[in-house]
Amino acid sequence: MTDSPAPVSASAPAAPLVLTPLGWRDPFRWLARGLRDVAAAPGIALFYGGCFWLMALVLGWVFRASPEYTMSLVSGCLLVGPFLAMGLYETSRRRELGLPPQLGESITCWDSHMGSMGMLVLVLVVLELLWGRASLVVFAVFFNTGMPSTTGVVQAIFSPGNWQFIVVYLLVGGVFAALVFSSTVVSIPMILDRDTDALTAGIASVRVVLENPGVMLLWGALITALVVLSLWWTWGAGLLVVGPVLGHASWHAYRAAVAAPRAAEPAVSAPPQDGA
Template identity: 55%
Template structure:
């Protein structure tokens, strides 16, 4: 595969991607709400693990980030259908559920690559707990114990580990999955292109990552209900981020 010449979007491009994501959500809300419900249920699982087995919280967060791009496949497919004109009735939920079939080989390989990162993240999070606590704080006063002043070193280390691995997953996958879906390229080429897009547009991609993080955090506040809408909007917006960063293929 020849090296792609990537575009250099304007500094405010992530705001435009969000606007386009909202437009696509409004055009096929049933599909968006279905995938939003999936993210909501993942959020509930995250909260349950935090309450019952907090040492695995960071690992499950990694799994959240791992599943997210692939769960968004249906949203990417819906946005692509809308972009191409699609059927008169718009994209169907059935078609979005089988979007992975056209490039299942590269998708599986890329999923394996992210899974390796996720396993390393989970191991690193357990190490942080192991070197900080002799025993796990009790469930009844878990949050209070973890946020005590003497645990500031743990909180900083835990946050640093999370930031490093979450950043690595973001850089590797931010446009990889929609690119595999759209062009049927191999997983390595897609991952390298995603990393190159981030390296060539650090300010834009940093803003995009910050917006994703902020919006997801806000969506989690009212019992994760915000994910019903924010998650699909971000999924649609990620398709437009890919579209603006990677030039379309020329016919012939």
């Protein structure tokens, strides 16, 4: 009689991370897809846009009234911002899957990724604190008479006579901004999509930037320009639209930069063995 053992399933290893080369037109495609997501779920976009606008209004008021608390408030924004962005990513993800976007699902989508998101936010806060400390050092070097008032800060930044201070300040700020951008450009949507840990997602994000430096520089410049323009218009009301568009577009940037994992391989069965 011949005995055939039951099939043995080979455990499939974790899908390797595959990055996709990006082209110069891709950032504009991401923005166009972000606009389509906003048009498909305008209510959700208005909710998150209102949150971004409120954060900008409060930050501007604190900067004018009590500038010494500005950096503390920025830290709070860095705590809240990633969770708001994840809600927009969840809306785009549901549209990809053919599911109806729901505000409730977008608000609570982070609860199953709390550990990874908490670690990533902690890194962002540490970077922001270091950024703030470095800015204070730059001011201390160039303004040895003491920290200027709010009006003095604005005059110092926009005064051509302080070009050395402006160059150093922008260089220091650019370094920290590049660190924040590089570590988050695809990490948060990756945590939502693949439930990866913060370290893996952060490293993948840095890899995307290093392998596509020109395109990522263009993407960062577009984000900066759109945010500045939205803040310039009617007390920052442009964030009502620009914020959600950039959030949805960032999801499409992740989708374009990181290839979707391949479908799991079928189970492998052990060959039958002849027995007497």
